[in-house]
Amino acid sequence: MHELGIVFHIIRTVEDACRDNAILRVSSVTLQLGEVSGVVPHYLEDAWRWASNKNPLVAGSELKIEEIPAVTYCEDCKKTYETVAHGKTCPHCGSSRTYLVQGQEVMVKEIETPDEQLSRDDVDKEYVDGVSPLGQGAMREAPLDPVDAANPLIIE
Numbered sequence: 001m002h003e004l005g006i007v008f009h010i011i012r013t014v015e016d017a018c019r020d021n022a023i024l025r026v027s028s029v030t031l032q033l034g035e036v037s038g039v040v041p042h043y044l045e046d047a048w049r050w051a052s053n054k055n056p057l058v059a060g061s062e063l064k065i066e067e068i069p070a071v072t073y074c075e076d077c078k079k080t081y082e083t084v085a086h087g088k089t090c091p092h093c094g095s096s097r098t099y100l101v102q103g104q105e106v107m108v109k110e111i112e113t114p115d116e117q118l119s120r121d122d123v124d125k126e127y128v129d130g131v132s133p134l135g136q137g138a139m140r141e142a143p144l145d146p147v148d149a150a151n152p153l154i155i156e
């Protein structure tokens with residue numbers, strides 16, 4: 001169950017952001033989760049409930065999940081389409097010269113405290129799984145296997 005590893009990484013990201021901003025309590029964490037990230041929201045919520053209660057900073061806080069739809073771009077007709085519905089073949093022109101532009105995100109977007117909100121800039125745009133959806137994604141010929149995309153996580 002790699003969701004638990006992801007939760008520990010999210011908590012570390014939140015700890016870092018809170019240390020930088022002198023925040024002692026967190027009421028909710030908003031996570032952007034790509035449609036093809038390979039992470040199951042239900043498992044992630046279960047893992048969050050278990051792991052967050054062991055850490056005073058985030059104990060009792062809510063994990064809000066914001067799903068990012070998967071979108072693929074076609075190099076031949078320059079159009080985009082829904083990845084899940086059509087896979088690697090462009091529904092507009094039939095080309096397979098396509099690549100994923102978004103949908104693999106596992107990223108902390110926002111942290112709420114009982115008194116104030118941290119914007120995404122404060123969180124330092126850290127990608128939890130180390131995959132930049134636009135930067136590195138654009139260099140790939142095809143989407144990575146979603147499970148492999150989460151494997152670079154290093155759990156200390």
Ligand SMILES: [Zn+2]
Nearest residue numbers: 074077090093
């Ligand atoms: Zn096309």
